[in-house]
Amino acid sequence: MDFSWIFSYWPLLAAGAVQTVLLLVISVVFGFILAIGLALAQVIGPRWLKLFARGYCTCLRGTPLLIQLWLLYYGVGSLLPMIPGLRASFLWPILREGFFFAAVSFTLNYAAYEAEVLRGALLAVPKGELEAGRSFGMSSSTLLRRIWLPRAVRIALPTIAGEVVLQLKATPLAFTVTVMDLYAVAYKVRQDTLLVYEPLMVVTVFYVCLTLIITRAFKVVEAQVPVRR
Amino acid sequence: MMRSAAALLVEDVHKSYGQHEVLKGVSVSAQNGDVISLIGSSGSGKSTFLRCINFLEIPDRGRFVFGGEEVLMKPGREGRAHPANWRQIERIRTGLGMVFQSFNLWAHRTVLENVIEAPIHVLRQNRREATERAEALLSKVGLYDKRHAYPAFLSGGQQQRAAIARALCVDPAVMLFDEPTSALDPELVGEVLKVIRGLAEEGRTMLLVTHEMKFARDVSTHVMFLDQGRVEEEGPPAQVFGAPLSARCREFTGSLSH
Numbered sequence: 001m002d003f004s005w006i007f008s009y010w011p012l013l014a015a016g017a018v019q020t021v022l023l024l025v026i027s028v029v030f031g032f033i034l035a036i037g038l039a040l041a042q043v044i045g046p047r048w049l050k051l052f053a054r055g056y057c058t059c060l061r062g063t064p065l066l067i068q069l070w071l072l073y074y075g076v077g078s079l080l081p082m083i084p085g086l087r088a089s090f091l092w093p094i095l096r097e098g099f100f101f102a103a104v105s106f107t108l109n110y111a112a113y114e115a116e117v118l119r120g121a122l123l124a125v126p127k128g129e130l131e132a133g134r135s136f137g138m139s140s141s142t143l144l145r146r147i148w149l150p151r152a153v154r155i156a157l158p159t160i161a162g163e164v165v166l167q168l169k170a171t172p173l174a175f176t177v178t179v180m181d182l183y184a185v186a187y188k189v190r191q192d193t194l195l196v197y198e199p200l201m202v203v204t205v206f207y208v209c210l211t212l213i214i215t216r217a218f219k220v221v222e223a224q225v226p227v228r229r
Numbered sequence: 230m231m232r233s234a235a236a237l238l239v240e241d242v243h244k245s246y247g248q249h250e251v252l253k254g255v256s257v258s259a260q261n262g263d264v265i266s267l268i269g270s271s272g273s274g275k276s277t278f279l280r281c282i283n284f285l286e287i288p289d290r291g292r293f294v295f296g297g298e299e300v301l302m303k304p305g306r307e308g309r310a311h312p313a314n315w316r317q318i319e320r321i322r323t324g325l326g327m328v329f330q331s332f333n334l335w336a337h338r339t340v341l342e343n344v345i346e347a348p349i350h351v352l353r354q355n356r357r358e359a360t361e362r363a364e365a366l367l368s369k370v371g372l373y374d375k376r377h378a379y380p381a382f383l384s385g386g387q388q389q390r391a392a393i394a395r396a397l398c399v400d401p402a403v404m405l406f407d408e409p410t411s412a413l414d415p416e417l418v419g420e421v422l423k424v425i426r427g428l429a430e431e432g433r434t435m436l437l438v439t440h441e442m443k444f445a446r447d448v449s450t451h452v453m454f455l456d457q458g459r460v461e462e463e464g465p466p467a468q469v470f471g472a473p474l475s476a477r478c479r480e481f482t483g484s485l486s487h
Contacts, residue, residue, distance in 0.1 A: 128333035131285055132392075136347035136399060137323035146350055147335055154337050225337050228381040 005193050006202065009185070016185035017206055019099070023171045023181065024210075026103045028164055031110030036149070038115035043122050053115065060112035066173050068109055073101040073177045098177035106174075110167050117163065121156035122148065154225055161218035165211050182206055234297035236261050236434045237403050242281050242291035244274075251277050252288070253458040259403060262432040266445035266466075269455035270481060275438045276330075278455065279407050282436070283325045284318050287311060295321050296402055323351055326396030330408040332388040334380040340367065340391045341376040344398045352399060359398070366394040370424050386417030390424055397428075404428070404435040411440060442482065446470045454478045 006013075041053035060068065080095055081087055094100050125148055133143040153160075172183035180188075182203045189199035237259040244252040251274045259265055267275040280286040282293070289309045293300040300321065303313035312318050334343050344363035348354040367373045370390040380388055389409055396404055409425065410418045422444050428435065429448040439445050445452060445466065452469040454462040454477075462469055462478035473479045 126333070126336075128329060128331050129335050132327070132329065132333035132335065135283055135285060135322060135325070135327040135329075135405075137319045137321075137351045138347070139319055142350055146346065151335065151337050226379060226382070228379075 001198060002193075002195055003198055003202075005189060005195065005198070009189055012180075012185050012188070013182070013202070013206075016180055016182040016203075017210075019174075019179055019181040020168075020171050020183075020206075021210070023099070023102055023106060023174055023179070024164070024168050027106035027110045028167060031107045031167075032114055034107065034111035035114035035118050038111060039118035039122055040144075042115070042119045057112045057115050060109050061116070065105070065109050065170055066176065069102060069105040069173055069177060072105045073098065077101055098174065098179045101177055102171075102174035102179050106167065106170065109170075110163070113163055113166075114160065117156050117159045118152060121152035121159075124155050125151045157218060157222050161215060161222075164214050164218075168207065168210055168214065235259060235294070236263070236296060237282070237436075238292075238294040239282055240292040242278060243289045244277055244281055244286060245289055251458050252281065255455065255458070255460055257436070257453065259434055259436065261402075261434050263434055263451060264429045264449050265436050265451045265453065266449040267436065267438045267453050267455060268440070268442065268445055268469075268481075269461075273455040274458040275453075275455045276407055279405055279436060279438050283322050283327060283405060284312060285327075295324060323347070323399055324402040325405055326399055326401030326403075327405045328389070328392050328396050328407065328409050330411050332380070332385070332392045332412070334388055334392055334395070336380050339377050339379055340372060340383070340394075343380070343391060344395045347395070347399050363394065363398050366397050367391070369427075370394045371420075384417060385413045386420045389413065389417075389421045393421075393424055393428075402434065404433055406435060406437040406439070408438050408440065442470070454481065456481075 038053045038056060041049045042057075045053065086092060086095065129151065130143060130148060133147045138146070171181055174181050175184040175187065186199040186203045190196055193199075235258050237257070239258070240256045241254045242252050242256070243250070243254055255274065255278050257265060257278075267279065269275050277286055281288040281291065291310070292302075298321070301313040301317060302310040305311045334340075335346065338346065341360070341363055344366065345356070345359040348359040348362070349356055364373060364376065367376050370393055372387060372391055372394065375383060375387060375391075380391065383391065393409075406425065410421050413421060418441070422441065425435075425437070426444075426448055437445070437449070447466075449466045452463065452466045453460050454469055454473070454475070456477050462473050462475040468474075469478065470482050473482060
């Protein structure tokens with residue numbers, strides 16, 4: 001076992017961890033926002049919107065994330081330069097990076113999974129609690145903001161925690177579109193030093209630590225509303 | 230002398246589910262301080278009627294006046310009439326504190342948060358003042374010590390008393406009780422009825438759907454017996470319970486050992 005390389009590679013490891021965490025946070029936050037819309041569309045939307053949201057979730061949950069990522073990166077990515085003026089715009093430095101495509105595809109994919117979880121949770125909120133809100137004169141938006149959504153998120157929290165951990169473990173796919181995430185660093189160390197196991201073990205520790213942090217954070221949030229057993 | 234507008238005037242309410250006509254023209258009017266009990270067997274339409282009053286069920290037809298303000302209705306299909314303006318309904322609902330059979334406290338909020346929710350987020354009241362009033366109301370229903378507990382940790386009787394405090398905190402012109410004790414264990418019914426009796430004695434205007442006949446007879450100023458979607462008998466409690474004119478009502482009140 002040789003871990004002497006760590007001393008020269010730790011800045012790269014730290015940068016990789018930052019990329020991984022960024023991908024996770026961006027996709028979870030924006031995916032969640034998107035998921036709220038998709039879930040509501042399925043529960044209370046008009047028929048055409050319902051069908052669209054359901055179709056979206058089925059397609060994105062039904063295809064491998066790797067393929068979605070590549071379709072976006074090689075497909076849409078190769079079309080972008082053809083948009084007049086885009087290459088000259090201030091957005092181009094972001095749009096040409098693999099990180100952008102990884103973040104977008106992870107977000108879209110996460111949203112599809114989360115929307116299904118939220119849809120179920122929205123339907124699981126007792127009807128009586130919504131009626132109570134209405135009976136006090138709450139408008140639909142107040143009811144959604146104060147009762148329906150927070151209540152549904154509480155119901156879904158344990159499942160969401162699991163989904164976030166799964167999302168963390170999907171991030172190494174970003175490596176295939178040139179993102180220098182944790183896994184990419186391990187790959188680079190192997191190429192440079194011909195060590196196979198040591199770098200993998202080190203990034204494994206990183207992933208486990210991140211998972212522990214995620215589950216801890218969700219425990220804290222869940223504990224805010226104690227549940228009677 | 231000018232007579233003040235009735236707290237509530239509801240006329241000729243009709244409601245059907247498909248072919249089944251649940252309400253066939255029910256009316257009620259309440260002056261301030263009236264305690265009106267609605268009694269009748271299951272399926273008589275009394276709960277549906279109460280829920281039509283604050284539009285949790287949308288009546289097919291009817292005239293609704295709250296404190297002199299008439300609900301605007303617009304004609305719908307098949308001679309039906311629906312509320313024309315949901316904003317108006319939402320505003321009127323804030324004056325109708327409802328207490329449900331299954332309590333319906335919001336499980337993700339503490340007792341105190343449940344009570345101050347509508348004052349703050351619907352009536353836009355100041356948080357500090359709402360909290361002070363809520364704490365006073367919780368003391369009144371004997372739950373001050375439980376104000377930071379979540380509903381799941383309370384007994385049914387405590388939950389219902391919290392729900393009554395929640396309804397009181399919007400200072401409603403009329404309170405609507407939908408079988409408030411029907412979901413309670415027998416030994417918990419008393420504590421809830423005691424709170425409701427206290428409100429009746431204070432002169433709160435209320436409509437009460439109940440199966441507690443003795444209680445209805447004691448606290449009501451007016452009793453309505455509903456049968457198959459119609460008011461079969463109504464009047465002062467002494468008449469409805471003591472000497473009902475309708476055979477159906479005599480049968481119903483007579484079958485209850487009291």
